[in-house]
Amino acid sequence: MTVTIDENAGFCFGVTNAIGKAEAEITKSGKLLCLGEMVHNREETSRLEKLGMKTVSYEEFLELKNCTVLIRAHGEPPKTYQTAHKNNISIIDATCPIVLKLHKIIYQNSIENPDYQTVIFGKKDHAEVVGLVGQVGGNAVVISSDDEINKIDFTKSILLYSQTTMNVHNYEKIAAEIEKRLKEISPDKNFKKFNTVCHSVSNREKKLTEFTRKFDAVLFVAGNNSSNGKYLFSICKASNPKTYYVENEKDLTPQMLQSVENIGITGATSTPKWLLKFIAERVEKIAQGFV
Secondary structure, three states, rough: OEEEOOEEEOOOHHHHHHHHHHHHHHHHHHOEEEOOOOOOOOOHHHHHHHHHHEEHHHHHHHHOOOOOOEEOOOOOOHHHHHHHHHOOOEEOOOHHHHHHHHHHHHHHHHHEEEOOOEEEOOOOOOHHHHHHHHHHOOEEEOOOHHHHHOOOOOOOEEEEEEOOOHHHHHHHHHHHHHHHHHHHHHOOOOEEEEEOOOHHOOOHHHHHHHHHHOOEEEEEEEOOOOHHHHHHHHHHHHHOOOOOEEOOHHHHHHHHHHHOOOHHHEOOOOOOOOHHHHHHHHHHHOOOOOO
């Protein structure tokens, strides 16, 4: 059996950067507090915790004083930094540069266009979206599908953005519907949309489709709590019906390898390279009858 790892799979730059900063701080001080889950992958989180990282909730963060806390790639709203300043908390800011740029765009546009309504296409409770909404003091409408477009006030001009990890095709579709509806209801109002979907995420779909078609079967490795993973898995499944979702080696079964001569292994933007390699090694052992 031939096992091939997708060279395009693995952490995006923002996550790689955040983990690098985390490891550097752990090496320096032997420990680290991280605000919220570093990455939506239990295997990687467990690895970091074994090194000395501790994940703290927002409730716990409010009680902290005189310590160092890492802000993960998802970013945070201004109130998090205000709390840190008040409680003498040193911040290691690992916000993804793309997300940080989006923060500045949303904030600056809200200052320059005070009468416009800020609308964000994303998942309401997602950590990144919480940070985006915070740039306008909570005064934003968050929608995740066509069904929620009615939440928008179409008597106002609109500034539309997207969570960086959303599907670009869905974003364009919703943007077109919002613009159409605004012209019908308030033709004198303006509509401005911003291309804020991360290019590494939007380009991933095409590459995944090309990759999965090459194999008899595909293992898609991602955390069960990764929304990005579940979405990208659906792309793979549509391209190759024999695609299996695997969180760790415990999910592997001999049945996945039956009548398979070549198998591809890929994953989400929250899946570490080391885990892809580990799964590949396990697959080879199962195929050889060693497991």
